[in-house]
Amino acid sequence: MTALGTTVDSAVTPVLRARGLTKNFTLRGGLFGRRRTLNAVDDVDLDLFAGQVTAIIGESGSGKSTVARLLAQLQRPTAGSIELDGAPVSVRGNKELRRYVARVQLILQDPFASFNPVHTMGYQLRRAVRIHSPELTPHQVEERVGQVLAEVNLTPARQYVDRYPHELSGGQRQRLSIARALTASPSVILADEPVSMLDVSIRLGVLNLLARLAAERNIALLYITHDIASARYFAEVAAVMYAGELVEGGSAEEITQHPTHPYTRLLISAAPDPDRPAASGPLRDAGAPPNLADPPTGCRFHPRCPFVMDKCRTTPPPVFPTGQAHWSRCWLHETPAGTARLAATPLNDPDPAVAGPAVQAPAPTGAQHTQTSQASPTLPSDGKKGLRS
Amino acid sequence: MTTNLLADVESGTTGQEDRPASRFGWLRGFRSARTLTGVVLMVLFVLMALLGPVFVRTDPSAVSDDVLSPPSGAHLLGTTHTGQDVLAQLIDGSRISLLTGFVAAALATVLSLLIGLAAGYLGGLSDELLSLLSNIFLVIPSLPLVVILTGALPEAGSLAIIIVISLTSWAWGARVLRAQTLSLRKRDFVEAARASGESTWRIIFREILPNQTAIVAATFLSTVIGAILTQASLAFLGLTDVTQWSWGGMLYWAQNSAALNYGAWWWFVPPGLCIALVGTALSLINFGIDEFINPRLRSAHIATKNARNKPMARRLPSDEAESDDTGASSPTHGDVVLEIRNLTVEYQTGGDPIRAVDDVSLQLRRGEVLGIAGESGSGKSTLAYAITRLHQPPARITGGQLLYTHPDGSRTDLLTLSGKALTAFRWEEMSIVLQSAMNALNPLLRIGVQIDDALQAHRPAMGAGARSARVRELLELVGIDPQRSAAYPHELSGGMRQRVMIAIALTLDPDVIVMDEPTTALDVVTQRQILQRIVSLKDRLHFAVIFITHDLSMLIELSDRIAVMYAGRVVEEAPAKHFYARPLHPYSQGLLASFPTLSGAKRVLTGIAGAPPDLGALPSGCSFRPRCPRAFDRCPVVEPPLLLLAPTGGSEDVAGRRQVACLLYDGADAGRSGTGSTGIPEKVQV
Structure with a gap:
């Protein structure tokens, strides 16, 4: 497996690359309480390529927003590295931060909260322009503001610059956040749930705008979302995040149509979908995501997994390739029998434990080893679960 | 490749009017009579201090x-x-009194700003040290300290007094500002500023500080009052330079010369009155300070006077005839548990009333799920509150009926109920589950106790044993282990809390449950679990649900029938399956073409151009017209009525009927709908 997808040559360096990204938060339990560590993001590898939309899909608390904040340098990773255009990034001090954020811009989820309510939109945009281009004259700043507003289809500019945030609609404000990001001419945009607070009829327009900018300006776009269906339409490459880890990755279409991780399958069967065959049974799920201060041993999904095996309880699964440009962190894929068992079980089977071929014909141990060693060389050498194109 | 699937809806501009904020918006602060009085009084005092000596040349x-x-x-x-x-003396004294007040307050405010902002924004050790400092100053009793300090100072001149007052009064403001800064620091716009590489001092002074102007101003004004009073007290006690005239000093001399015994009221009343009036004036300004400063509050004031929970004053002409009618008019009446008839809800604002729900008629049959879909501003939540009559004052029901059919077939118009009857009805026959409801549980009470409360209030005859059995039963119904009835709300996840709210809604076996976005704040998996629970409970207990959400794909899966609202009106009503297979209204078509699908082939998402309309300035004719790809010449002229389309089956049953408010399906223009060949039923005008 040399590349995910076919659009970009595998020799191309990603614009932004993260390896082993880990973030622990320390919780203080009162004056004499024990300090506990919350492992919000664990060993995440990520490659963002120019002109390509990459999605991270996850529920609240999965750590997906923390990944965005780590990449934006708003938080310092506990471990792991970030490379921008192949050069390691270490941001210390405001000057370096400015240089970095000129390339990597973050768009926040809540368009109502991400603008200062006491300043006009014009003030906030002009400020953003001045930070990135302090040499511009006031007239040029004004011109630049007009340009970025035109880029996000907010014209005429004068209709927006004199307004306060509360005077604009959610869709307009989210466009203004995008405009603010564009003042820097970034090569990476990290969009953290950019449309989840917008009305359904507005979302498409904002997503289209982001997609067009990524394509036209060759921006690498990270689209963080809880909506797996929107990732299918909007992203080329996607990864699913659960309890701080990326558990499955591949082309967005592959992941949504042929999910190979039990958690992805759960997400898909839970998502609203009027096209779903009426025959599909009730959702089979007990439990909720784990407490990250005390994550389960082995696979973090095992307490909820209908396919759970003994190994899952003790050993965290490595990454297994599950198809062309598709990988999954699930022990089932250690053997072809396991993969077949997963594939043979309907998405929402009431009790997969008694179904599937694996129960009847467990693979001999020897065969397992052969399979594993065959699988290994196909993994990307530099990152076991890298999202590559 | 992906982008090709997303058709060309990108434009953000709508037909919205160009109404940017006025530069002089802050002048609106003067509209309030209280604020204006305060400002005028204060201006008079300042003029008196500045210009008084010019007119009254007598040496005090x-x-x-x-x-x-x-x-x-x-x-x-x-x-x-x-x-x-x-x-x-009064005029000369006003100078010292006001000067001391304002200068001491200014110094104290600067001190509290510096210390409060630094402590709040920097956090860590600096926060702990600065907070300790302000806490020490807070617990020192300030008046004795002032007395001691003034006594200790070599000469008790005005400057010394000012310094002493400001040193003893900054701590409280610093604490308030620190708390504010702590909360502002976590706000997204501060995060956005940090993410853009803004420097720390700029974030503190240009992003955070302006948001605290109201608090800073309020702290300043109350410190002014405090400083004037402190100065007066000190002067009255003779601790200041008594040869220098001030209002407190005048009181000191009046007291020492037994003015009260002589009945010389003119000596001590004026300075006392001045102190009281300055205090009043500053307090009045303080009330209105927010309106000067907060750009959001400068916009039109919302009138809050209105009757709530009172029976509707104005009755519709048809009402009398209807009240004793038991349903002969409708063939399917026996089935309908709640009929919303021509309901109109308006928000009474400063100007024209805004119609959030406009002439909505819907029928809810026993045991069915009626889905109401709409975007923000469509009126769907207002409708939910109006149906349960929980709407808050600026909202007012100005027309229509809410006919509830009792199990025995008699009907009650809910809008005629008041007081106790309404409260009883609300939980017995109809309950409500709101999006925010899961945060409405009392954090100090165990969940079992909170369910028990509802039982105790409505079933006073029930014994403790029976009640606790019912609580266990209810928890089991919603899928919570009855053992957990002893849990506190914070021990439960969001999904579990929402289940508790559903259990509370089920307590008295209602016929109708109104659910307004009950699962929106939850994760997909939890959402699906709860929806499944609702459907299975509905099948078991036979209640009917009005389910309101913006998530059309979820609604189609869940509902029997769907009503789509736009700008306060129902624009389409149809059985869910038919609606999904063939939406009729261009808005419904746009909505369905807005959400990405998970299974099946990818389809082209066309979406809807523009943004939802402003209810205060609706376009003429059809409200959807400016965003409609199929608008034609009649659309701006005629407001489309809700047309009943004869169902293909020929039955006029509520369950199968389709209604749409679009001129494409009306009379001569029906041909334009372009769907004739696909089997759209013939339309029948109501």
Whole structure:
């Protein structure tokens, strides 16, 4: 497996690359309480390529927003590295931060909260322009503001610059956040749930705008979302995040149509979908995501997994390739029998434990080893679960 | 490749009017009579201090023979026991009093700003040290400290007094500002500023500080009052330079000379009154300070006077005929548990009332799920509140009926109920589950107790044993282990809390449950679990659900029938399956073409151009017209009525009927709908 997808040559360096990204938060339990560590993001590898939309899909608390904040340098990773255009990034001090954020811009989820309510939109945009281009004259700043507003289809500019945030609609404000990001001419945009607070009829327009900018300006776009269906339409490459880890990755279409991780399958069967065959049974799920201060041993999904095996309880699964440009962190894929068992079980089977071929014909141990060693060389050498194109 | 699937809906501009904020918006702060009074009073006092000596040239210290004379032409406010002019003293004294007040408050405010902002924004050790400092100053009793400090200072001049007052009054403001800064620091716009590489001092002074202007101003004004009072007290106690005239100093001399015994009211009333009036004026300004500063509050004021929970005053003409009718008019009446008839809800604002729900008619049959879909501003939540009559004052039901059919077939118009009858009805027959409801549980009470409360209130005859059995039963119904009835809300996840709210809604076996976005704040998996629970409970207990959400794909899976709302009106009503297979209204078509699908082939998402309309400035004719790809010449002229389309089956049953408010399906223009060949039923005008 040399590349995910076919659009970009595998020799191309990603614009932004993260390896082993880990973030622990320390919780203080009162004056004499024990300090506990919350492992919000664990060993995440990520490659963002120019002109390509990459999605991270996850529920609240999965750590997906923390990944965005780590990449934006708003938080310092506990471990792991970030490379921008192949050069390691270490941001210390405001000057370096400015240089970095000129390339990597973050768009926040809540368009109502991400603008200062006491300043006009014009003030906030002009400020953003001045930070990135302090040499511009006031007239040029004004011109630049007009340009970025035109880029996000907010014209005429004068209709927006004199307004306060509360005077604009959610869709307009989210466009203004995008405009603010564009003042820097970034090569990476990290969009953290950019449309989840917008009305359904507005979302498409904002997503289209982001997609067009990524394509036209060759921006690498990270689209963080809880909506797996929107990732299918909007992203080329996607990864699913659960309890701080990326558990499955591949082309967005592959992941949504042929999910190979039990958690992805759960997400898909839970998502609203009027096209779903009426025959599909009730959702089979007990439990909720784990407490990250005390994550389960082995696979973090095992307490909820209908396919759970003994190994899952003790050993965290490595990454297994599950198809062309598709990988999954699930022990089932250690053997072809396991993969077949997963594939043979309907998405929402009431009790997969008694179904599937694996129960009847467990693979001999020897065969397992052969399979594993065959699988290994196909993994990307530099990152076991890298999202590559 | 992906982008090709997303068709060309990108434009953000709508037909919205160009109404940017006025530069002079802050002047609106003067609209309030209270604020205006305060400002005028304060201006008068400042003028008195500045210009008074120009007009009253009498020396306040000049002694005359005219002792203790009451107010007269020569001495407008009379004289003291040494014949000094009270008016001259009052004017001269106002300078010291106001100067001390404002300068001391300014110094104290600067101190509290520096310490409060630094502690709040920097956090860590600096926060702990600075907080410790302000806490120490807070627990020191300030008046004794002031007395000691003034006594200790070599000369008790005005400057010394000012410094002493500001040193003893900054701590409280610093604490408030620190708390504010802590919360502002976590806000997204501060995060956005940090993410853009803004420097720390700029974030503190340009992003955070302007958001605290109201608090800073309020702290400043109350410190002014406090400082004036402290100065007066000190002067009254004789701790200041008594040869310098101030209002407190005047009171000191009046007291020492037993003015009260002489009945010389003109001597001590004016300075006392001045102190009281300055305090009042500053307090009045303080009330209105938010309107000067917060750009959001400068916009139109919302009138809050209105009756809530009162029976509707205005009755519709058809009402009398309807009240004793048991449903002969409708063939399917026996099935309908709740009929919303021509319901109109308006928000009474400063200007014209805004119609959030406009002439909505819907029928809910027993045991069905009626889905109401709409975007923000469509009126769907207002409708939910109006149906349960929980709407808050600026909202008012101005027309229509809410006919509830009792199990025995008799009907009640809910809008005629009031007080106790309404409260009883609300939980017995109809309950409500809201999006925010899961945060509405009392954090101090165990969940079992909270369910028990509802039982105790409505079933006083029930014994403790029976109640606790019912609580266990209810928890089991919603899928919570009855053992957990002893849990506190914070021990439960969001999904579990929402289940508790559903259990509370089910407590009294209602016929109708109104659910307004009950699962929106939850994760997909939890959402699906709860929806499944609702459906299975509905099948078991036979209640009917009005389910309101913006998530159309979820609604189609869940509902029997769907009503789509736009700008306060129902624009389409149809059985869910038919609606999904063939939406009729261009808005419904746009909505369905807006959400990405998970299974099946990818389809082209066309979406809808523009943004939802402003209810205060709706376009003429059809409200959807400016965003409609199929609008034609009649659309701006005619407001489309809700047309009943005869179902293909020919039955007029509520369950199968389709209604749409679009001129494409009306009369001569029906051909334009372009769907004739696909089997759209013939339309029948109501």
